[in-house]
Amino acid sequence: MTSQAFEAHDHRSCIAEGVASAVQICAERNLQLTKARQRVLEILLSEHRAMGAYEILEVLRAEGLGSQPPVAYRALEFLTKHGFAHRIERLNAFIACTHVDNAHAPVFLICRACERVVEAEADPAQGEIDRAARQAGFVVERAVREAEGLCPACASGA
Amino acid sequence: MTSQAFEAHDHRSCIAEGVASAVQICAERNLQLTKARQRVLEILLSEHRAMGAYEILEVLRAEGLGSQPPVAYRALEFLTKHGFAHRIERLNAFIACTHVDNAHAPVFLICRACERVVEAEADPAQGEIDRAARQAGFVVERAVREAEGLCPACASGA
DNA sequence: GGCTGTATGATATAACATATCAACCCCAAT
DNA sequence: ATTGGGGTTGATATGTTATATCATACAGCC
Numbered sequence: 001m002t003s004q005a006f007e008a009h010d011h012r013s014c015i016a017e018g019v020a021s022a023v024q025i026c027a028e029r030n031l032q033l034t035k036a037r038q039r040v041l042e043i044l045l046s047e048h049r050a051m052g053a054y055e056i057l058e059v060l061r062a063e064g065l066g067s068q069p070p071v072a073y074r075a076l077e078f079l080t081k082h083g084f085a086h087r088i089e090r091l092n093a094f095i096a097c098t099h100v101d102n103a104h105a106p107v108f109l110i111c112r113a114c115e116r117v118v119e120a121e122a123d124p125a126q127g128e129i130d131r132a133a134r135q136a137g138f139v140v141e142r143a144v145r146e147a148e149g150l151c152p153a154c155a156s157g158a
Numbered sequence: 159m160t161s162q163a164f165e166a167h168d169h170r171s172c173i174a175e176g177v178a179s180a181v182q183i184c185a186e187r188n189l190q191l192t193k194a195r196q197r198v199l200e201i202l203l204s205e206h207r208a209m210g211a212y213e214i215l216e217v218l219r220a221e222g223l224g225s226q227p228p229v230a231y232r233a234l235e236f237l238t239k240h241g242f243a244h245r246i247e248r249l250n251a252f253i254a255c256t257h258v259d260n261a262h263a264p265v266f267l268i269c270r271a272c273e274r275v276v277e278a279e280a281d282p283a284q285g286e287i288d289r290a291a292r293q294a295g296f297v298v299e300r301a302v303r304e305a306e307g308l309c310p311a312c313a314s315g316a
Numbered sequence: 317g318g319c320t321g322t323a324t325g326a327t328a329t330a331a332c333a334t335a336t337c338a339a340c341c342c343c344a345a346t
Numbered sequence: 347a348t349t350g351g352g353g354t355t356g357a358t359a360t361g362t363t364a365t366a367t368c369a370t371a372c373a374g375c376c
Contacts, residue, residue, distance in 0.1 A: 006294060006295070006296070032353080032354080034354075034355090036354095036355085052331075052332075053331090053332065053333075054330095054331065054332070066355085066356080067356095067357095068356075068357065068358080069332085069333070069334085070333090070334080070335095070355090070356085070357085071355080071356085073332095073333065073334075074354080074355080089247040089248050089302065089304070090247050090302055092250070092331080092332060092333090092363090093332095107286055107287050107290045109290065109291055109294055109296045109298075111296075112299070118294060118296075120290035120293070120294065122286035122287075122289065122290055123286070126286060127285055127286040128265055128280035128281070128284060128285040128286070128303060129265050129280075129285075129303050129304075129305045131280065132265045132267065132278035132280050132305075133267055133305055133307070135278070136164060136267055136276060136278065136309075136310070137164070137309075137310035137313075138164075138267045138269075138276075138305065138307055138308070138309055138310065138313075139307045139308040139313045140267075140305040140306075140307040141270070141305075141306055141307040141308070142305070142306045142307070143303075143304070143305045143306075144247065144248050144302055144303070144304040144305070144306075145286060145287055145301075145302070145303055146247070146287075146301070146302040147287045147290075147291055147296065147298040147300070147301045147302070148298075148299055148300045148301075148302075149291070149296055149297045149298040149299040149300070150296070150297040150299070151294075151295075151296055152294070152295035152296065155295075155296075155297045190322075190323075192323070192324095194323095194324085210362080210363075211362095211363065211364075212362070212363070224324080224325080225326095226325075226326065226327080227363085227364070227365085228324085228325085228326085228364095228365080228366095229324080229325085231363095231364065231365080232323080232324080250332090250362085250363060250364090251363095317376105318375105318376090319374100319375085319376080320373100320374085320375085320376105321372105321373090321374090321375105322371105322372090322373085322374105323370100323371080323372080323373100324369100324370075324371070324372095325368105325369080325370070325371090326367100326368090326369080326370095327366105327367085327368090327369105328365100328366085328367085328368105329364100329365085329366075329367100330363100330364075330365070330366085331362100331363080331364070331365090332361100332362075332363070332364090333360100333361075333362070333363090334359100334360080334361070334362090335358105335359085335360075335361085336357100336358085336359085336360100337356105337357090337358095338355105338356085338357085339354100339355080339356075339357100340353105340354080340355070340356090341352105341353090341354080341355095342351105342352090342353090342354100343350105343351095343352095344349105344350095344351095345348105345349090345350090345351105346347105346348090346349080346350100
């Protein structure tokens, strides 16, 4: 696991690197990182928490990039489909991916107090879901692994 | 793990035993298993799939047990709070618990073809979520572990 | 009776998500 | 150069899930 977790960090680089990485990957794969799509990625990268589609839409609207729900959902669909963002099922909300390069088997740690969400990677073959699926003869296509609780700072009352 | 899984079984006993078990536990714990609550549990027990709140509400409405959303949501809140049912985050829907007696650390296997959902139990301390949380110093209060894919029958084209 | 706690009833609205159809733009093949 | 197709966008409407709020009913208890 490689989460820089809940620790302090140079946040500007999160955004810059996230966008740069997406630009490069889209170029390599012939994907169109349009204005709206890139802006939504930036918006998500600007916070280490999950944002609802309508919250994102408000920003787009203020910037004249669109005002109707499909605008936000289309961009989010593109971003999640290509691994630049993830959907947090527990929250019906979205967050930028922080492991764009890796193969993807994310685990999300969601702090209910400060709302920060950290993405960790964990080998799915080692996990409980996979074990349960194998026993049942179930073919897993997508796994949701999300924990809700308290991050270190919030747990210690900081 | 003890899932009777995706196999055939005497389904009448699922309902009967599920209700009987809830009745007994509520008596022991001084919980009020009111008419609406019990009926919602029966509705959930009647199918091994997740049902949306509004789908449940339709049944209640037809039976004169209430017609407005809070009726369904209140019953579902009671049932999930006390472990008689679970929320499936991936589907924004609910399913009856099939392991009422046990300590709870469910894993759900959701077949996207036939919609059947199986609840398996798996030791959370062994899992990827717990490992990731420990590394990050995160305190887990609730874990969501859901797999979407194909059950044995649907996977084999049956 | 009056108090308290729990459960219900009723109305409204918030929040999340998708269907549909027309318009547009780019670019490649004829 | 033009035509046609794929992908994207704009715009409108609607569907689906969830909660807030305020009022009422009812049982147990002092």
